[in-house]
Amino acid sequence: MEEFPSLYDLTYADYQEDIPFWIDLIGRTEVLELGVGTGRVALPLAVAGAGVTGLDHSLQMIRSARNKMTQAGSRINLVYSDLTRLPFSEGSFASVICPFSTINYVTDLAALRRAFSEARRVLRKGGLFAFEALSWHTYDRWLNNDGLQHVVDRVGKAPGEPIDITYSYQFDAAHQIATQERLYRVTVADGVRKEYLIHWRNRFAFRAEYLLLLEDSRFAIELEAGDYQGSTYSHDAEAYIVVCRAV
Ligand SMILES: C[S@@+](CC[C@H](N)C(=O)[O-])C[C@H]1O[C@@H](n2cnc3c(N)ncnc32)[C@H](O)[C@@H]1O
Numbered sequence: 001m002e003e004f005p006s007l008y009d010l011t012y013a014d015y016q017e018d019i020p021f022w023i024d025l026i027g028r029t030e031v032l033e034l035g036v037g038t039g040r041v042a043l044p045l046a047v048a049g050a051g052v053t054g055l056d057h058s059l060q061m062i063r064s065a066r067n068k069m070t071q072a073g074s075r076i077n078l079v080y081s082d083l084t085r086l087p088f089s090e091g092s093f094a095s096v097i098c099p100f101s102t103i104n105y106v107t108d109l110a111a112l113r114r115a116f117s118e119a120r121r122v123l124r125k126g127g128l129f130a131f132e133a134l135s136w137h138t139y140d141r142w143l144n145n146d147g148l149q150h151v152v153d154r155v156g157k158a159p160g161e162p163i164d165i166t167y168s169y170q171f172d173a174a175h176q177i178a179t180q181e182r183l184y185r186v187t188v189a190d191g192v193r194k195e196y197l198i199h200w201r202n203r204f205a206f207r208a209e210y211l212l213l214l215e216d217s218r219f220a221i222e223l224e225a226g227d228y229q230g231s232t233y234s235h236d237a238e239a240y241i242v243v244c245r246a247v
Contacts, residue, residue, distance in 0.1 A: 004060070004184075004196055004198065005037075005038045005060050005061050005063070005064035006064075007163075007184055007186070007196060007198070008037060008038055008061070008064075009038055009040075009064075010163055010186065011163070011165075012040065012100075013038070013040060015040070015100075017228055018041070018099060018100065018132065018228050019041065019044050020228070021228040021241075022041055022044075022045060022097060022099060023044060023045060023048045023050075025095075025097075025128065025130060025243065026045055026048075026050045026095055026097065026128075027048075027049070027050065028048070028049035028050055028051075029050060029051070029094040029095050029128075030050070030051040030053075030092075030093050030094045030095070031045060031050050031051065031052055031053070031093060031094070031095045031096070031097060032053045032054075032055065032086075032088070032092075032093045032095070032096045032097070032122065033045070033052060033053070033054045033055065033096075033097050033098070033099070034055055034083040034096065034097070034098040034102060034103075034115070034119070034131075035055070035056055035083060035098060035099075035100075035102030035105070036054025036055060036056045036061070036062070036065055036076075036078065037056060037061050037065065037100075037102075038061055038064040038065050038068060039054065039064075039065035039068045039069060039076065040100070041097075041099045041100070042054045042065065042069075042076050043065075043068060043069065043072055043074060043076070046069075046074040046075065046076050047072070047074060052076045052077070053076070053077040053078075053079060053088075053093070054076055054077070054078050054079070055078075055079045055080075055081050055083060055086070056078075056079075056080065056081075057080070057081065057082045057083070059080055062078050062079075062080050065078055066078055083098070083102070083106070083115050083118070084106065084111050084114040084115045084118060085114070085118065086118045086119075086121070086122050088122045089122070090121055090122065091122070091123065091124040091125070091127075092122045092124075093122055093123055093124070093127060094123075094124060094127050094128070095123070095127055095128040095129070095130070096119045096122065096123055096127070096128070096129045096130075097129075097130050097131065098115075098119075098130070098131035098132075099131070099132050100132060101132060101133060101134045101202070101239075102131075103115070103131045103132075103133050103205075104133055104134045104202040104203055104204065104205075105201070105202060106203065107177055107201055107202070107203040108203070109205075109209070109213075112203075112205065112209070112213055113213050113216065113217075116129075116213050116214055116216075116217040116219070117216075117217045119217070120217040120218055120219060120246055123246040124246065125246055125247070126245060126246060126247075127245070127246045128243065128244075128245060128246075129214075129219055129243075129244050129245075129246065130241070130242060130243040130244070131241075131242055132239050132240070132241045133205065133210065133239070133240040133241075133242075134202065134204060134239070134240070135226070135237050135238055135239050135240050136204060136235075137235060137236045137237060137238075138237075138238050138239070139178070139204075141169065142169045142171060142178045142180065142202075143171045143173075143178060143204070144171075163184060163185065163186050163187075164184075164185040165182050165183070165184055165185075166182070166183040166185075167180055167181070167182050168180065168181045168182075175203070176203050176204045176205065176206075177201060177202070177203050177204075178200075178201075178202050178203075178204060179199070179200065179201050179202075180199070180200040180201075180202075181197060181198070181199055181200075182197070182198045182200065183195060183196075183197050183198075184196040184197075184198065207224075207233070207240065210240070210242060214242070214244055218246065218247050219244040219245065219246060219247065220244055220245050220247045221242065221243075221244045222243045222244055222245055223241070223242070223243040224240070224241070224242055225237075225239075225241040225243075226238060226239065226240070226241070227239060227241070228241070
């Protein structure tokens with residue numbers, strides 16, 4: 001998906017449900033967003049007065065975010081790097097966020113440990129770290145499959161600009177890794193169709209894994225929520241949202 005920022009935006013740019021949560025949480029502080037993507041969250045945060053640094057390991061995503069920032073006349077510091085190796089010195093930020101399940105792209109436990117300890121290192125004491133992870137409940141169709149499953153979804157936007165997405169899923173329960181292949185068929189102009197095959201790999205961590213690793217990295221949990229309205233996290237939650245403090 002990172003190779004095709006325009007497809008990312010066709011699929012997700014209109015998703016806004018989490019934006020008020022991030023704006024309320026961050027306010028006008030200096031924030032680092034891990035996995036900034038095309039700036040879906042970074043841009044409204046900057047408009048609301050936060051000092052935003054966005055980091056991503058995809059040059060294509062960074063370029064797309066930069067174009068949007070320029071068009072919007074916003075200033076955001078964009079950095080090309082991996083979220084498990086942050087090119088910042090200790091205590092550089094008041095907050096670090098990792099929205100929209102970017103944490104699930106970290107597919108081994110050692111890397112997840114590094115990601116949390118890096119977030120802690122670049123935070124000032126008392127700083128805020130928050131992320132949203134995929135819930136096991138909402139993604140049961142990724143997880144409950146007999147090896148390979150095919151679903152076709154049509155998520156057309158403007159008339160004449162439909163996207164068909166054919167998903168195939170495979171879940172490796174031993175390693176908690178869901179792989180997906182998504183075949184996007186997009187009508188670009190005058191009925192011309194283009195096809196893109198995109199491979200995804202996400203690890204579903206358990207709550208206890210997150211909590212143990214966060215504690216190891218010297219974070220104290222402030223909130224665990226199951227949605228952006230702050231509902232208690234439970235087995236059927238839409239998401240797993242964690243807010244913690246650097247101690
Ligand atoms: C689901 S998108 C989220 C984008 C944006 N935060 C949003 O909410 O729309 C995940 C982003 O994280 C980036 N990403 C995934 N793994 C990463 C890693 N290890 N280091 C840095 N960026 C990563 C991807 O390139 C992609 O842009």
